[in-house]
Amino acid sequence: MAARLPSRQQLSNEELLKEEPETVFKRLFWQTKMQHFEPAPARFQCTCSREKVGGMLKMLGREEVDSVIEERGSVEVHCEFCNQCYEFDPVDVAQLFVSKGIRVSPASGH
DSSP: OOOOOOOOGOOHHEEEEEEEEHHHHHHHHTSSSOOOOOOOOOOOOOOOHHHHHHHHHHHHHHHHHHHHHHHHSSEEETTTTOOOEEEHHHHHHHHHHBBTTOOOOOOOOO
């Protein structure tokens, strides 16, 4: 059997809808010392970028990224936070794996 809260902690659905949030809060948590903070405005803070996604692809390694290129024709990375989509075609991928300023041709492997 579920324990019932003392009557002064119970609120009806009507009270939940009518009362100010501060009143509801005090009535529900009357035995607990609570500290309230001012609400902070929501702000967009995604820091993704094409460069960062490219760095992530480099960490996967050339072989892995090339296998995706072979299978799909391009590599697509979708940021779940900001909904930005980054697409890398074979030329983009080849440029990611450039060593010391020498561009590597995807066809030759050099």
